[in-house]
Amino acid sequence: MTQNMKKIGLLLAFISVSFLSIGQILQPITWSFSQQKKEGNIINLQFKASIDDGWHVYGQNLPSGGPVATSFHFDKITGAHLSGDVTSVSPIIRQYDQSFSMTLTWYVHQAVFNQKVIVTDPQKFFVSGYVEFMGCNDENCLPPAKIPFSFGKESSPITEPAKVKSISTPIHEVAPAIVQTIQPVKTDSVHTSKTTAVTESAQSTWAPVITQLDAFSNSKNNEDTHDPLWLIFLKGLLGGLIALFTPCVWPIIPLTVSFFLKRSDNKTKAKRDAGLYGFSIIAIYLILGILITLIFGASALNSLSTNAYFNLFFFALLVLFAASFLGAFELTLPASWTTKLDNKAESTSGFVSILLMAFTLALVSFSCTGPIIGTLLVDVAVNGSYLGPAIGMFGFALALAVPFMLFAMFPMWLKSMPKSGGWLNSVKVVLGFLELALSLKFFSVADLAYGWRLLDREVFLVLWIVIFALLGFYLLGKIKFAHDSDLKHVSVVRLLLSIITFAFALYMIPGLWGAPLKAISAFAPPLYTQDFNLNPQSQHTVYNDYDQALEAAATQHKPLLIDFTGYGCVNCRKMEAAVWTDPKVKQLMSEQFIVASLYVDDKTTLKQPMEVTENGHTSLLSTIGDKWSYLQRSKFGANAQPFYVIVDAKGIPLTGSFSFTENPARFAAFLEGALRKGSH
Structure with a gap:
């Protein structure tokens, strides 16, 4: 726990530094160089990049047209010759980048490279050159930088021979307060008037204005591109409210509350136990959110949420849940799990029995809450926040727990509570349609990663238009599934929801001809994947x-x-x-x-x-x-x-x-x- 608290502290420190460094020189990456004696006349040259949290350095041998790859250039080699190429010994992340439409590689936290050198004359051994690299985080990219290095007997202005010394990138070491000068280098090349103009304006239009910039707020x-914690909480709360009105949760409310009221002749004690039951529900889901962050880490969750394999898995999982919600089959956890917990809760007393009953609720309701929780965690993971999963799960659990506590405190409300019936199944079917639509978003990420071009923007929009149109017809009772009850009339709620659904389907139709559809831009594939576009930007x-x-x-x-x-x-x-x-x-x-x-x-x-x-x-x-x-x-x-x-x-x-x-x-x-x- 101490180590993870340190991680949280480092993250908060990084956020503070990022906020304070707007418009200032950033120093996220430093390089150090060392050499180690190997067998015989072999020496290993080591290049080590220390990378701040949230930043990454691109790998070697990237495709053309992408960011600048890390590369090593050797300008002078005496008394030795290189053996092989520079190799990396650090874990590397390989991921498809939608902005560049290519698969890229990068390093986080640390990047270590080795180059073997065979020494032919120890007295004259000297190697010098520079490493070129590019660093980025989720919001900014630093310009490509070149860091000189040297090894051997000769003196170097960068580091002492054969000693380890940390060398910050030159672009990070600028002292803006010192007057800058620009001079053209005298060469035999023909100088253009444009270059001369730059030189003449250096002391005026090129003069530092950092003080003036700092004077502004x-x-x-x-703005921070990440969702604020209060918004994550509201998303969790909304997810919990949706889960509450599912057939897995709603019928349990009166049964559980009645159990607490019958369990004790003391109504005050029964209400207290019901309150503890609600807090136990919150604790279970809150601990789950914290464990997910501690196990995977905020940056790992962020990487996972954009990983092609993970998106394919989550696509298949949501389609499976959607099929279950639509009535293809019943998806439940093994009955033995819930039976054992339920028996254990009956045989114990006190807070332990209440906690076991909360665990039973979590297991029984999994088939309905599982896809909602998974979608919430994936959405929160994009924020890369350590507190995000815990805050989201807290909101989710709060929406589940409050009804149990309120109905226990005011048991007469149970009589006015809507009875379980066909409307709960309708909620489940509606969730099935929504999960089917949402699953396409995850498939889109994998489709772009592999270049299948199976789900271009117009195909995605056609599928969404059809899904939401069918949902509208279902709400009007024009489509009926095997487990649906007869719909004698259309209620006002169903009518309003169908109007919203059909309106949304009609809104997406102009997108087939290139309309931007900013309301769903976060879900739909990028516009460049659309073959037919009458509205080029x-x-x-x-x-x-x-x-x-x-x-x-x-x-x-x-x-x-x-x-x-x-x-x-x-x-x-x-x-x-x-x-x-x-x-x-x-x-x-x-x-x-x-x-x-x-x-x-x-x-x-x-x-x-x-x-x-x-x-x-x-x-x-x-x-x-x-x-x-x-x-x-x-x-x-x-x-x-x-x-x-x-x-x-x-x-x-x-x-x-x-x-x-x-x-x-x-x-x-x-x-x-x-x-x-x-x-x-």
Whole structure:
């Protein structure tokens, strides 16, 4: 328990650091290098990356078009030669990424790599080079970084020979308060006027504005992408209320309450026992939620929820439960389990018997509560929160337990309680339809992972339209299953539910021609999987050069929205798909702003390399990505993407920075705030 409490503390610390580091330099990954003597003349060079919780470093040999893979480059080798390739000895995660439409690999917590070297001359042995890598978390990605290393007898500005020394990524060591300088490197290449313009504007439009950014309240411009705990609690409460009105739970309420009232002549004691029974139910489900987190861990639950194999399993499980709910067969736990618990509860007394009866309820109701609990835990797992499963299960258990306690305290209410009958079976059938629809969401994840293309967006929508249309006909009594009772008339509740169901089915029909259907965007496959689309989303042209964008901003008298992004940035693509396509946001960006998207991982070679001084150290910028990465950290004091900042034509910020959201209204408010500031 102590170890897991430490994990919870580390998670809370990470959340606090993440909140405070908006617009600041992040330091989630450090590298250390060492060498070990092996048999004979063989030496093992070890490269170790220490990775903060919540972050990951991509593996080696990734497919083209994806994020930057971890790679090792050897610039100088004397007195030795390499034996084989660099190999990893750390556990690696392999998972399909929908944003890149490919399977990627990455490491969490720690990544250790080894390279065998055969020494031919110990006196001259020296190896130097650099490791290139890219780090990301669930909200941000750092630009690709290069960390130099050296081993052997010669001195090195990075580390002493043959000694272990932790070396932070250079992009994490920037001291923004020190004045930055940019100088063109003297080469024989032909210099363009654009490069010269960058140099001349370095002390003005490239000057640091970190103090000005800090003066704004940046926190209000960003939101946590995870569900708050109160929302998780409400989801659990809703799940418990749904489970309460199932044939597995509802009939047990009067039987159990009557048992407590008959068990003791003292009505006060009977009510107290019923209250303990309710608290026992809460304790059982709460402990279950805590155990799930302690066994798997929050990050493991998050990874599991997006794993292709797990989604296939959960798809099959939900289809099985749906078939049971629709009447194909009865799905129950072995009767011996509940019989033994029930007999044990009868033979004991006190709190132990009450606790055993609560366990009996959990087992008896499993066929109805199991799929609801499973769906709730999968949904909560996406949040990657240690407290999420426990909070969700608490809400679920509370909804189950409260009726038992209330009816025990007020037994006369039992007379007004609706009797078990056909309506309970109807609830079960409705749940069967809903589970069948929800199962397709899990199959969609696996379908995208394996590239089967069996469940493209239009196929998914057709199936959902049919399922909810059939549900509407069932509610109207037009469809009848074998175990359904005769429906003499349609009640007002059934009529209202059928109207909602048919309306939802009709709402999805335009999606077959490319309508975005934002209400179900979290469930349906992405729009790019749809073959027939009459509503393609087109974006306005954006600049890819900071200085050119500033010139356009000055000419057109508009503020400049700088989008620090990356080809390997997952959440950048999410912002572009979910937020930039919003009509209001799109109008603001296209009509009121000059937009510059600066890719920090662009590997295009600069025509004129740039020498820069950061924190007293000189380094060389050789690619366009290096240039924009330097601009972000030196001028704005940040190095994670996505990162948005709005400046005037002189490079002065008009409002605070913005990180990530999937809520278009928040991003629109960020844009409008800058416009109001710029108009003064």
